Amino acid sequence: MTDDRIAVLEQRLRALEDEREITHLLAGYGALADSGSAEELAALWEPDGVYDNDEISMVGHDELVAMVTSGRHQGWINGGAAHVNGPVKVTVDGDTAVAVNHSLMVIHEDGRFVVRRATANHWQLRRGADGWRVTVRTGRLLDGRPEARALLAAGARGQRLEQG
Amino acid sequence: MTDDRIAVLEQRLRALEDEREITHLLAGYGALADSGSAEELAALWEPDGVYDNDEISMVGHDELVAMVTSGRHQGWINGGAAHVNGPVKVTVDGDTAVAVNHSLMVIHEDGRFVVRRATANHWQLRRGADGWRVTVRTGRLLDGRPEARALLAAGARGQRLEQG
Amino acid sequence: MTDDRIAVLEQRLRALEDEREITHLLAGYGALADSGSAEELAALWEPDGVYDNDEISMVGHDELVAMVTSGRHQGWINGGAAHVNGPVKVTVDGDTAVAVNHSLMVIHEDGRFVVRRATANHWQLRRGADGWRVTVRTGRLLDGRPEARALLAAGARGQRLEQG
Numbered sequence: 132m133t134d135d136r137i138a139v140l141e142q143r144l145r146a147l148e149d150e151r152e153i154t155h156l157l158a159g160y161g162a163l164a165d166s167g168s169a170e171e172l173a174a175l176w177e178p179d180g181v182y183d184n185d186e187i188s189m190v191g192h193d194e195l196v197a198m199v200t201s202g203r204h205q206g207w208i209n210g211g212a213a214h215v216n217g218p219v220k221v222t223v224d225g226d227t228a229v230a231v232n233h234s235l236m237v238i239h240e241d242g243r244f245v246v247r248r249a250t251a252n253h254w255q256l257r258r259g260a261d262g263w264r265v266t267v268r269t270g271r272l273l274d275g276r277p278e279a280r281a282l283l284a285a286g287a288r289g290q291r292l293e294q295g
Numbered sequence: 296m297t298d299d300r301i302a303v304l305e306q307r308l309r310a311l312e313d314e315r316e317i318t319h320l321l322a323g324y325g326a327l328a329d330s331g332s333a334e335e336l337a338a339l340w341e342p343d344g345v346y347d348n349d350e351i352s353m354v355g356h357d358e359l360v361a362m363v364t365s366g367r368h369q370g371w372i373n374g375g376a377a378h379v380n381g382p383v384k385v386t387v388d389g390d391t392a393v394a395v396n397h398s399l400m401v402i403h404e405d406g407r408f409v410v411r412r413a414t415a416n417h418w419q420l421r422r423g424a425d426g427w428r429v430t431v432r433t434g435r436l437l438d439g440r441p442e443a444r445a446l447l448a449a450g451a452r453g454q455r456l457e458q459g
Numbered sequence: 460m461t462d463d464r465i466a467v468l469e470q471r472l473r474a475l476e477d478e479r480e481i482t483h484l485l486a487g488y489g490a491l492a493d494s495g496s497a498e499e500l501a502a503l504w505e506p507d508g509v510y511d512n513d514e515i516s517m518v519g520h521d522e523l524v525a526m527v528t529s530g531r532h533q534g535w536i537n538g539g540a541a542h543v544n545g546p547v548k549v550t551v552d553g554d555t556a557v558a559v560n561h562s563l564m565v566i567h568e569d570g571r572f573v574v575r576r577a578t579a580n581h582w583q584l585r586r587g588a589d590g591w592r593v594t595v596r597t598g599r600l601l602d603g604r605p606e607a608r609a610l611l612a613a614g615a616r617g618q619r620l621e622q623g
Contacts (some may be wrong), residue, residue, distance in 0.1 A: 136301050137464050143308055144471055147315060151475060158548040159615050162559045165579070165601065166611035211602035213577035215545045215561045217379045220322040231326045233379045235401065235408075237563065237577045239602040244563075244574035246408035249377035249401045251329070273329060274375035274403040283330035287323050300465050307472055311479060381543045384486040395490045397543045399565065399572075410572035413541035413565045415493070437493065438539035438567040448494035451487050 149223045152263050153230060153256055161214040161234075169199035177257065177264040184250075184270040211239025219254075222289025228263065230254040231286020233273070248272060251279040253286045267292070313387045316427050317394060317420055325378040325398075333363035341421065341428040348414075348434040375403025383418075386453025392427065394418040395450020398434070412436060415443040417450045431456070477551045480591050481558060481584055489542040489562075497527035505585065505592045512578075512598040539567025547582075550617025556591065558582040559614020561601070576600060579607040581614045595620070 156175055163172035173195035176182065182189045182198075189195050198204055217233035236248040255267040269292060271279035285292055320339055327336035337359035340346065346353045346362075353359050362368055381397035400412040419431040433456060435443035449456060484503055491500035501523035504510065510517045510526075517523050526532055545561035564576040583595040597620060599607035613620060 133297060133301065133461060136305075137461065137468070140301070140304055140308060140468055141464075143312065144468060144475075147308075147311055147475055148471065150315065151478065154546070155548060158546040158560075161545060161561055162548065162579075162611040162615040165561075166608040166615065168612050168615060171615065208608065209603050211577070211600070211604075211607075213561050213563070213579075213601045215563060215577070217325060218318070218322040218382060218546060220319060220326065232322075233325055233329070233377050235377070235379060235399075235563075237574055237601075239577070244577050246401055246410065246574065249375070249379070249403070249408050251326075251377075272375070273377045273401075275373050276375075279375075280330040280372065283326040284332050287326040287330065287332060287335065297461060297465065300469075304465070304468055304472060307476065311472075311475055314479065381489060381541075382482070382486040382546060384483060384490065396486075397489055397493070397541050399541070399543060399563075410565055410574065413539070413543070413567070413572050415490075415541075436539070437541045437565075439537050440539075443539075444494040444536060447490040448496050451490040451494065451496060451499065 146223065149228070149258070149263070150221050153221050153223070153228055154219055156256075156263055156265070157216065157219050157230060157232070157254065161216055164199065164204075164214045165208055165212055167199055167205065167208050169196040172196075172199055175265050176268075177259065177266055180265050181267045182265075182270075183267065185272050207236075207238060211244075213237040213244075216252075220287060224289070226258040227266075227291075228254075228256040228258075229286060229289045229291055230256065231283060234270070251282045251286075253282040253292060255291055310387065313392070313422070313427070314385050317385050317387070317392055318383055320420075320427055320429070321380065321383050321394060321396070321418065325380055328363065328368075328378045329372055329376055331363055331369065331372050333360040336360075336363055339429050340432075341423065341430055344429050345431045346429075346434075347431065349436050371400075371402060375408075377401040377408075380416075384451060388453070390422040391430075391455075392418075392420040392422075393450060393453045393455055394420065395447060397437070415446045415450075417446040417456060419455055474551065477556070477586070477591070478549050481549050481551070481556055482547055484584075484591055484593070485544065485547050485558060485560070485582065489544055492527065492532075492542045493536055493540055495527055495533065495536050497524040500524075500527055503593050504596075505587065505594055508593050509595045510593075510598075511595065513600050535566060539572075541565040541572075544580075548615060552617070554586040555594075555619075556582075556584040556586075557614060557617045557619055558584065559611060562598070579610045579614075581610040581620060583619055 173192040337356040501520040
Protein backbone atom coordinates (compact mmCIF):
# COMPACT_ATOMS: atom_id res chain seq x y z
CA MET A 132 0.00 0.00 0.00
CA THR A 133 2.74 2.43 0.99
CA ASP A 134 4.88 1.12 -1.83
CA ASP A 135 2.06 1.72 -4.28
CA ARG A 136 1.60 5.30 -3.15
CA ILE A 137 5.32 5.90 -3.46
CA ALA A 138 5.45 4.31 -6.93
CA VAL A 139 2.64 6.61 -8.10
CA LEU A 140 4.48 9.63 -6.74
CA GLU A 141 7.66 8.60 -8.49
CA GLN A 142 5.81 8.29 -11.77
CA ARG A 143 4.06 11.66 -11.45
CA LEU A 144 7.28 13.36 -10.45
CA ARG A 145 9.09 11.83 -13.39
CA ALA A 146 6.47 13.30 -15.73
CA LEU A 147 7.03 16.78 -14.31
CA GLU A 148 10.80 16.36 -14.48
CA ASP A 149 10.63 15.33 -18.13
CA GLU A 150 8.64 18.42 -19.06
CA ARG A 151 10.89 20.66 -16.99
CA GLU A 152 14.02 19.22 -18.59
CA ILE A 153 12.62 19.81 -22.09
CA THR A 154 11.42 23.31 -21.26
CA HIS A 155 14.82 24.08 -19.75
CA LEU A 156 16.65 22.73 -22.81
CA LEU A 157 14.63 24.82 -25.25
CA ALA A 158 14.74 27.92 -23.03
CA GLY A 159 18.49 28.00 -23.56
CA TYR A 160 18.29 28.30 -27.35
CA GLY A 161 17.97 32.08 -27.55
CA ALA A 162 20.79 32.83 -25.11
CA LEU A 163 23.11 30.40 -26.89
CA ALA A 164 22.21 31.69 -30.37
CA ASP A 165 22.60 35.36 -29.47
CA SER A 166 25.85 34.86 -27.57
CA GLY A 167 27.35 32.82 -30.40
CA SER A 168 27.87 29.77 -28.19
CA ALA A 169 28.14 27.43 -31.15
CA GLU A 170 29.13 24.15 -29.49
CA GLU A 171 26.63 24.52 -26.68
CA LEU A 172 23.85 25.40 -29.09
CA ALA A 173 24.65 22.32 -31.21
CA ALA A 174 24.58 20.18 -28.07
CA LEU A 175 20.85 20.86 -27.67
CA TRP A 176 20.46 18.44 -30.58
CA GLU A 177 21.36 14.77 -30.83
CA PRO A 178 24.59 14.22 -32.81
CA ASP A 179 22.61 13.62 -35.99
CA GLY A 180 19.81 16.03 -35.12
CA VAL A 181 18.10 18.14 -37.77
CA TYR A 182 17.25 21.85 -37.83
CA ASP A 183 15.10 22.46 -40.85
CA ASN A 184 14.33 26.13 -41.28
CA ASP A 185 12.94 27.84 -44.38
CA GLU A 186 16.20 29.80 -44.73
CA ILE A 187 18.65 26.98 -44.06
CA SER A 188 18.64 23.28 -43.25
CA MET A 189 21.25 21.60 -41.08
CA VAL A 190 22.00 18.01 -40.08
CA GLY A 191 24.33 17.17 -37.20
CA HIS A 192 26.46 19.14 -34.79
CA ASP A 193 29.06 20.27 -37.34
CA GLU A 194 26.46 21.98 -39.50
CA LEU A 195 24.83 23.58 -36.47
CA VAL A 196 28.21 24.89 -35.31
CA ALA A 197 28.91 26.14 -38.83
CA MET A 198 25.62 28.04 -38.85
CA VAL A 199 26.45 29.87 -35.62
CA THR A 200 30.01 30.67 -36.68
CA SER A 201 28.97 31.72 -40.21
CA GLY A 202 29.46 35.31 -41.31
CA ARG A 203 25.72 35.64 -41.63
CA HIS A 204 24.93 34.67 -38.03
CA GLN A 205 27.94 36.59 -36.67
CA GLY A 206 26.67 39.60 -38.58
CA TRP A 207 23.32 39.36 -36.83
CA ILE A 208 24.81 39.14 -33.36
CA ASN A 209 27.42 41.81 -33.99
CA GLY A 210 24.68 44.13 -35.14
CA GLY A 211 22.40 43.09 -32.31
CA ALA A 212 19.95 40.19 -32.36
CA ALA A 213 17.39 38.72 -29.97
CA HIS A 214 15.98 35.27 -30.64
CA VAL A 215 12.98 35.44 -28.31
CA ASN A 216 10.97 32.27 -27.79
CA GLY A 217 7.37 32.07 -26.84
CA PRO A 218 6.22 29.59 -24.20
CA VAL A 219 6.64 25.96 -25.15
CA LYS A 220 3.80 23.44 -25.04
CA VAL A 221 5.34 20.01 -24.50
CA THR A 222 3.74 16.59 -25.04
CA VAL A 223 5.78 13.68 -23.72
CA ASP A 224 5.14 10.13 -24.91
CA GLY A 225 7.54 7.74 -23.20
CA ASP A 226 11.03 8.46 -24.47
CA THR A 227 9.98 10.85 -27.21
CA ALA A 228 8.31 14.23 -27.07
CA VAL A 229 6.85 16.93 -29.29
CA ALA A 230 6.94 20.63 -28.46
CA VAL A 231 5.57 23.70 -30.19
CA ASN A 232 6.22 27.39 -29.84
CA HIS A 233 6.53 30.68 -31.65
CA SER A 234 9.77 32.56 -31.87
CA LEU A 235 10.58 36.13 -32.78
CA MET A 236 13.91 37.20 -34.21
CA VAL A 237 14.33 40.86 -33.32
CA ILE A 238 17.29 42.71 -34.80
CA HIS A 239 18.87 46.08 -34.25
CA GLU A 240 18.84 47.98 -37.52
CA ASP A 241 19.45 51.65 -38.20
CA GLY A 242 19.35 52.43 -34.49
CA ARG A 243 16.04 50.74 -33.76
CA PHE A 244 14.69 47.23 -33.18
CA VAL A 245 12.57 45.46 -35.76
CA VAL A 246 10.99 42.02 -35.92
CA ARG A 247 12.84 40.30 -38.77
CA ARG A 248 11.08 36.95 -38.40
CA ALA A 249 8.08 35.48 -36.60
CA THR A 250 8.44 31.72 -36.82
CA ALA A 251 6.33 28.65 -36.05
CA ASN A 252 8.49 25.95 -34.46
CA HIS A 253 7.78 22.24 -34.18
CA TRP A 254 10.29 20.30 -32.08
CA GLN A 255 10.78 16.54 -31.82
CA LEU A 256 12.88 15.24 -28.95
CA ARG A 257 14.20 11.96 -27.64
CA ARG A 258 15.42 10.85 -24.26
CA GLY A 259 18.88 9.30 -24.51
CA ALA A 260 21.70 8.35 -22.20
CA ASP A 261 22.46 12.03 -21.54
CA GLY A 262 18.87 13.16 -21.17
CA TRP A 263 16.50 14.88 -23.59
CA ARG A 264 17.88 16.20 -26.86
CA VAL A 265 16.28 17.62 -30.01
CA THR A 266 16.02 15.19 -32.91
CA VAL A 267 14.24 17.51 -35.39
CA ARG A 268 13.38 21.20 -35.18
CA THR A 269 11.27 22.48 -38.05
CA GLY A 270 10.69 26.21 -38.38
CA ARG A 271 8.57 28.07 -40.92
CA LEU A 272 7.94 31.78 -41.33
CA LEU A 273 4.51 32.96 -40.21
CA ASP A 274 3.91 34.96 -43.38
CA GLY A 275 0.72 33.15 -44.28
CA ARG A 276 2.26 30.01 -45.74
CA PRO A 277 0.15 26.93 -44.93
CA GLU A 278 3.21 24.95 -43.81
CA ALA A 279 3.68 27.19 -40.79
CA ARG A 280 0.08 26.67 -39.73
CA ALA A 281 0.42 22.91 -40.16
CA LEU A 282 3.46 22.92 -37.83
CA LEU A 283 1.52 24.78 -35.15
CA ALA A 284 -1.51 22.52 -35.42
CA ALA A 285 0.56 19.32 -35.24
CA GLY A 286 2.63 20.66 -32.36
CA ALA A 287 -0.39 21.75 -30.34
CA ARG A 288 -1.81 18.22 -30.74
CA GLY A 289 1.48 16.64 -29.78
CA GLN A 290 1.77 15.01 -33.19
CA ARG A 291 5.05 14.19 -34.88
CA LEU A 292 5.57 15.36 -38.44
CA GLU A 293 5.51 12.86 -41.23
CA GLN A 294 9.02 12.47 -42.54
CA GLY A 295 9.22 13.22 -46.24
CA MET B 296 4.83 9.06 10.19
CA THR B 297 5.58 7.56 6.78
CA ASP B 298 1.98 8.16 5.80
CA ASP B 299 2.26 11.79 6.83
CA ARG B 300 5.39 12.32 4.78
CA ILE B 301 3.72 10.73 1.77
CA ALA B 302 0.59 12.83 2.23
CA VAL B 303 2.68 16.01 2.27
CA LEU B 304 4.47 14.93 -0.90
CA GLU B 305 1.16 14.21 -2.61
CA GLN B 306 -0.10 17.67 -1.72
CA ARG B 307 3.05 19.45 -2.90
CA LEU B 308 3.11 17.47 -6.12
CA ARG B 309 -0.53 18.26 -6.77
CA ALA B 310 0.26 21.99 -6.45
CA LEU B 311 3.00 21.71 -9.08
CA GLU B 312 0.76 19.65 -11.35
CA ASP B 313 -2.02 22.23 -11.14
CA GLU B 314 0.32 25.04 -12.17
CA ARG B 315 1.82 22.92 -14.93
CA GLU B 316 -1.58 22.00 -16.29
CA ILE B 317 -2.64 25.66 -16.40
CA THR B 318 0.63 26.81 -17.95
CA HIS B 319 0.32 24.04 -20.51
CA LEU B 320 -3.28 24.96 -21.32
CA LEU B 321 -2.48 28.63 -21.88
CA ALA B 322 0.74 27.87 -23.79
CA GLY B 323 -1.40 26.26 -26.47
CA TYR B 324 -3.41 29.39 -27.21
CA GLY B 325 -1.05 30.95 -29.74
CA ALA B 326 -0.50 27.78 -31.76
CA LEU B 327 -4.25 27.10 -31.90
CA ALA B 328 -5.11 30.70 -32.82
CA ASP B 329 -2.49 30.99 -35.56
CA SER B 330 -3.26 27.58 -37.06
CA GLY B 331 -6.99 28.30 -37.10
CA SER B 332 -7.79 25.31 -34.90
CA ALA B 333 -11.17 26.70 -33.92
CA GLU B 334 -12.70 23.84 -31.93
CA GLU B 335 -9.51 23.13 -30.02
CA LEU B 336 -9.04 26.79 -29.20
CA ALA B 337 -12.62 27.01 -27.92
CA ALA B 338 -12.01 23.92 -25.78
CA LEU B 339 -9.49 25.85 -23.68
CA TRP B 340 -12.56 27.52 -22.19
CA GLU B 341 -15.44 26.05 -20.22
CA PRO B 342 -18.58 25.65 -22.35
CA ASP B 343 -19.90 29.00 -21.13
CA GLY B 344 -16.49 30.63 -20.81
CA VAL B 345 -15.94 34.29 -21.65
CA TYR B 346 -13.26 36.00 -23.73
CA ASP B 347 -13.65 39.71 -23.24
CA ASN B 348 -11.23 41.65 -25.43
CA ASP B 349 -11.39 45.34 -26.26
CA GLU B 350 -12.00 44.49 -29.92
CA ILE B 351 -14.57 41.72 -29.44
CA SER B 352 -16.36 39.89 -26.65
CA MET B 353 -17.37 36.26 -26.82
CA VAL B 354 -19.37 33.93 -24.59
CA GLY B 355 -19.30 30.16 -25.04
CA HIS B 356 -17.68 27.76 -27.47
CA ASP B 357 -19.82 28.69 -30.48
CA GLU B 358 -18.78 32.33 -30.33
CA LEU B 359 -15.13 31.39 -29.85
CA VAL B 360 -15.30 29.07 -32.86
CA ALA B 361 -17.02 31.83 -34.85
CA MET B 362 -14.22 34.24 -33.99
CA VAL B 363 -11.54 31.88 -35.30
CA THR B 364 -13.48 31.03 -38.46
CA SER B 365 -14.43 34.66 -39.14
CA GLY B 366 -13.13 36.43 -42.22
CA ARG B 367 -11.27 38.82 -39.97
CA HIS B 368 -9.29 36.14 -38.13
CA GLN B 369 -8.76 34.08 -41.30
CA GLY B 370 -7.44 37.22 -42.93
CA TRP B 371 -4.84 37.58 -40.17
CA ILE B 372 -3.62 34.03 -40.43
CA ASN B 373 -3.66 33.97 -44.22
CA GLY B 374 -1.56 37.11 -44.22
CA GLY B 375 0.67 35.80 -41.43
CA ALA B 376 0.06 36.24 -37.73
CA ALA B 377 1.89 35.29 -34.53
CA HIS B 378 0.05 35.46 -31.22
CA VAL B 379 3.06 35.33 -28.91
CA ASN B 380 2.42 35.00 -25.20
CA GLY B 381 4.67 36.18 -22.44
CA PRO B 382 5.32 33.95 -19.43
CA VAL B 383 2.28 33.27 -17.27
CA LYS B 384 2.20 33.91 -13.53
CA VAL B 385 -0.37 31.55 -12.03
CA THR B 386 -2.00 31.73 -8.60
CA VAL B 387 -4.03 28.66 -7.66
CA ASP B 388 -6.63 28.79 -4.89
CA GLY B 389 -8.26 25.39 -4.49
CA ASP B 390 -10.33 24.70 -7.59
CA THR B 391 -9.99 28.17 -9.08
CA ALA B 392 -6.98 30.06 -10.35
CA VAL B 393 -5.92 33.44 -11.69
CA ALA B 394 -3.18 33.94 -14.24
CA VAL B 395 -1.65 37.02 -15.82
CA ASN B 396 0.53 37.60 -18.85
CA HIS B 397 1.31 39.89 -21.72
CA SER B 398 0.73 38.91 -25.31
CA LEU B 399 1.97 40.32 -28.57
CA MET B 400 0.12 39.98 -31.83
CA VAL B 401 2.69 40.24 -34.58
CA ILE B 402 1.47 40.38 -38.17
CA HIS B 403 3.08 40.18 -41.55
CA GLU B 404 2.29 43.34 -43.47
CA ASP B 405 3.84 44.73 -46.64
CA GLY B 406 6.64 42.17 -46.47
CA ARG B 407 7.69 42.84 -42.90
CA PHE B 408 6.54 41.99 -39.37
CA VAL B 409 4.94 44.58 -37.12
CA VAL B 410 3.50 44.44 -33.62
CA ARG B 411 -0.20 45.10 -34.13
CA ARG B 412 -1.17 44.67 -30.48
CA ALA B 413 0.51 44.44 -27.08
CA THR B 414 -2.14 43.19 -24.68
CA ALA B 415 -2.53 42.76 -20.91
CA ASN B 416 -4.30 39.47 -20.16
CA HIS B 417 -6.09 38.43 -16.97
CA TRP B 418 -7.23 34.81 -16.91
CA GLN B 419 -9.66 33.15 -14.51
CA LEU B 420 -9.76 29.36 -14.50
CA ARG B 421 -11.65 26.56 -12.82
CA ARG B 422 -10.90 22.90 -12.24
CA GLY B 423 -13.74 20.74 -13.50
CA ALA B 424 -14.32 17.12 -14.32
CA ASP B 425 -12.02 17.38 -17.36
CA GLY B 426 -9.31 19.41 -15.68
CA TRP B 427 -8.55 23.12 -15.73
CA ARG B 428 -10.41 25.34 -18.19
CA VAL B 429 -10.63 29.10 -18.68
CA THR B 430 -13.77 30.71 -17.27
CA VAL B 431 -12.97 34.34 -18.16
CA ARG B 432 -10.13 35.84 -20.19
CA THR B 433 -10.02 39.61 -20.18
CA GLY B 434 -7.62 41.39 -22.52
CA ARG B 435 -6.95 45.11 -22.88
CA LEU B 436 -4.61 46.97 -25.19
CA LEU B 437 -1.49 48.37 -23.50
CA ASP B 438 -1.88 51.79 -25.07
CA GLY B 439 -1.96 53.64 -21.78
CA ARG B 440 -5.55 52.90 -20.83
CA PRO B 441 -5.93 52.43 -17.06
CA GLU B 442 -7.99 49.26 -17.51
CA ALA B 443 -5.00 47.39 -18.90
CA ARG B 444 -2.86 48.35 -15.93
CA ALA B 445 -5.62 47.27 -13.54
CA LEU B 446 -5.72 43.83 -15.19
CA LEU B 447 -1.98 43.40 -14.73
CA ALA B 448 -2.03 44.53 -11.10
CA ALA B 449 -4.94 42.25 -10.18
CA GLY B 450 -3.40 39.33 -12.03
CA ALA B 451 0.02 39.74 -10.41
CA ARG B 452 -1.68 39.70 -7.01
CA GLY B 453 -3.73 36.63 -7.93
CA GLN B 454 -6.96 38.60 -7.55
CA ARG B 455 -10.12 37.86 -9.49
CA LEU B 456 -11.82 40.70 -11.32
CA GLU B 457 -15.04 42.07 -9.98
CA GLN B 458 -17.83 41.05 -12.28
CA GLY B 459 -19.75 44.05 -13.63
CA MET C 460 14.22 1.44 2.21
CA THR C 461 10.85 3.18 2.20
CA ASP C 462 12.40 6.11 4.04
CA ASP C 463 15.13 6.33 1.44
CA ARG C 464 12.66 6.38 -1.42
CA ILE C 465 10.69 9.09 0.33
CA ALA C 466 13.82 11.14 1.02
CA VAL C 467 14.77 11.00 -2.66
CA LEU C 468 11.29 12.12 -3.66
CA GLU C 469 11.45 15.01 -1.21
CA GLN C 470 14.74 16.13 -2.68
CA ARG C 471 13.58 15.89 -6.30
CA LEU C 472 10.37 17.71 -5.48
CA ARG C 473 12.28 20.44 -3.70
CA ALA C 474 14.38 20.98 -6.83
CA LEU C 475 11.25 21.43 -8.96
CA GLU C 476 9.70 23.73 -6.38
CA ASP C 477 12.80 25.92 -6.33
CA GLU C 478 12.75 26.36 -10.08
CA ARG C 479 9.03 26.99 -10.07
CA GLU C 480 9.32 29.61 -7.35
CA ILE C 481 12.05 31.44 -9.27
CA THR C 482 10.18 31.23 -12.57
CA HIS C 483 7.05 32.49 -10.83
CA LEU C 484 8.93 35.38 -9.20
CA LEU C 485 10.46 36.56 -12.48
CA ALA C 486 7.22 36.03 -14.42
CA GLY C 487 5.67 38.76 -12.29
CA TYR C 488 8.16 41.45 -13.32
CA GLY C 489 6.41 42.62 -16.46
CA ALA C 490 2.95 42.86 -14.93
CA LEU C 491 4.30 44.79 -11.93
CA ALA C 492 6.40 47.14 -14.09
CA ASP C 493 3.61 47.93 -16.54
CA SER C 494 0.97 48.41 -13.85
CA GLY C 495 3.26 50.72 -11.86
CA SER C 496 3.15 48.45 -8.78
CA ALA C 497 6.29 49.97 -7.32
CA GLU C 498 6.48 48.35 -3.89
CA GLU C 499 5.61 44.91 -5.20
CA LEU C 500 8.15 45.20 -7.99
CA ALA C 501 10.85 46.22 -5.51
CA ALA C 502 9.94 43.24 -3.32
CA LEU C 503 11.14 40.86 -6.05
CA TRP C 504 14.61 41.92 -4.92
CA GLU C 505 16.34 41.49 -1.58
CA PRO C 506 16.36 44.71 0.46
CA ASP C 507 19.83 45.57 -0.82
CA GLY C 508 19.33 43.99 -4.24
CA VAL C 509 20.81 45.53 -7.38
CA TYR C 510 19.27 46.25 -10.78
CA ASP C 511 22.04 47.27 -13.09
CA ASN C 512 20.73 48.29 -16.49
CA ASP C 513 22.57 50.21 -19.18
CA GLU C 514 20.13 53.10 -18.81
CA ILE C 515 19.98 53.23 -14.99
CA SER C 516 21.47 51.45 -11.99
CA MET C 517 19.60 50.96 -8.72
CA VAL C 518 20.50 49.54 -5.32
CA GLY C 519 17.87 48.66 -2.74
CA HIS C 520 14.10 48.87 -2.57
CA ASP C 521 13.91 52.67 -2.30
CA GLU C 522 15.73 53.17 -5.58
CA LEU C 523 13.63 50.50 -7.29
CA VAL C 524 10.45 52.19 -6.04
CA ALA C 525 11.80 55.55 -7.20
CA MET C 526 12.43 54.14 -10.69
CA VAL C 527 8.83 52.93 -11.01
CA THR C 528 7.33 56.16 -9.67
CA SER C 529 9.66 58.38 -11.73
CA GLY C 530 8.23 60.63 -14.40
CA ARG C 531 10.13 58.66 -17.00
CA HIS C 532 8.60 55.27 -16.09
CA GLN C 533 5.14 56.78 -15.51
CA GLY C 534 5.44 58.35 -18.95
CA TRP C 535 6.04 54.93 -20.49
CA ILE C 536 3.08 53.30 -18.82
CA ASN C 537 0.75 56.23 -19.40
CA GLY C 538 1.66 56.11 -23.08
CA GLY C 539 1.44 52.31 -23.14
CA ALA C 540 4.26 49.91 -22.41
CA ALA C 541 4.71 46.13 -22.40
CA HIS C 542 7.75 44.63 -20.71
CA VAL C 543 7.57 41.16 -22.25
CA ASN C 544 9.94 38.53 -20.91
CA GLY C 545 11.22 35.55 -22.80
CA PRO C 546 11.36 32.15 -21.11
CA VAL C 547 13.76 31.92 -18.20
CA LYS C 548 16.47 29.26 -17.95
CA VAL C 549 17.20 28.74 -14.26
CA THR C 550 20.22 27.01 -12.68
CA VAL C 551 19.90 26.40 -8.96
CA ASP C 552 22.96 25.71 -6.80
CA GLY C 553 21.91 25.18 -3.20
CA ASP C 554 20.62 28.49 -1.86
CA THR C 555 21.71 30.59 -4.83
CA ALA C 556 20.60 30.56 -8.43
CA VAL C 557 21.35 32.11 -11.80
CA ALA C 558 18.75 32.76 -14.46
CA VAL C 559 18.92 34.13 -17.99
CA ASN C 560 16.36 35.48 -20.40
CA HIS C 561 15.64 38.04 -23.07
CA SER C 562 13.14 40.81 -22.60
CA LEU C 563 11.40 43.10 -25.04
CA MET C 564 10.13 46.54 -24.09
CA VAL C 565 7.34 47.35 -26.50
CA ILE C 566 5.85 50.85 -26.39
CA HIS C 567 2.87 52.51 -27.94
CA GLU C 568 4.06 55.45 -30.01
CA ASP C 569 2.22 57.51 -32.59
CA GLY C 570 -0.67 55.03 -32.63
CA ARG C 571 1.41 51.92 -33.20
CA PHE C 572 3.60 49.54 -31.21
CA VAL C 573 7.37 49.49 -31.57
CA VAL C 574 10.12 47.51 -29.88
CA ARG C 575 12.06 50.15 -27.93
CA ARG C 576 14.50 47.70 -26.35
CA ALA C 577 15.60 44.09 -26.71
CA THR C 578 17.61 43.26 -23.62
CA ALA C 579 19.82 40.42 -22.38
CA ASN C 580 19.12 39.73 -18.70
CA HIS C 581 21.31 37.89 -16.19
CA TRP C 582 19.68 37.30 -12.80
CA GLN C 583 21.32 36.21 -9.56
CA LEU C 584 19.03 35.04 -6.77
CA ARG C 585 19.28 33.86 -3.19
CA ARG C 586 16.98 31.82 -0.99
CA GLY C 587 16.29 33.66 2.24
CA ALA C 588 13.85 33.42 5.11
CA ASP C 589 11.01 34.61 2.83
CA GLY C 590 11.94 32.49 -0.15
CA TRP C 591 13.81 33.32 -3.35
CA ARG C 592 14.62 36.94 -4.12
CA VAL C 593 16.76 38.67 -6.74
CA THR C 594 20.18 39.81 -5.52
CA VAL C 595 21.49 41.24 -8.82
CA ARG C 596 19.75 41.74 -12.16
CA THR C 597 22.04 42.91 -14.94
CA GLY C 598 20.53 44.00 -18.24
CA ARG C 599 22.28 45.12 -21.42
CA LEU C 600 20.85 46.23 -24.74
CA LEU C 601 21.18 43.68 -27.56
CA ASP C 602 22.54 46.22 -30.03
CA GLY C 603 25.74 44.29 -30.71
CA ARG C 604 27.66 45.28 -27.59
CA PRO C 605 29.83 42.40 -26.34
CA GLU C 606 28.61 42.86 -22.75
CA ALA C 607 25.12 41.70 -23.69
CA ARG C 608 26.48 38.55 -25.29
CA ALA C 609 28.64 37.85 -22.24
CA LEU C 610 25.55 38.06 -20.00
CA LEU C 611 23.71 35.54 -22.15
CA ALA C 612 26.64 33.12 -22.29
CA ALA C 613 27.21 33.25 -18.52
CA GLY C 614 23.51 32.90 -17.79
CA ALA C 615 23.06 29.93 -20.12
CA ARG C 616 25.95 28.20 -18.32
CA GLY C 617 24.51 29.04 -14.90
CA GLN C 618 27.57 31.14 -14.07
CA ARG C 619 27.50 34.11 -11.74
CA LEU C 620 29.02 37.37 -12.96
CA GLU C 621 32.28 38.52 -11.54
CA GLN C 622 31.60 41.48 -9.33
CA GLY C 623 33.63 44.53 -10.37
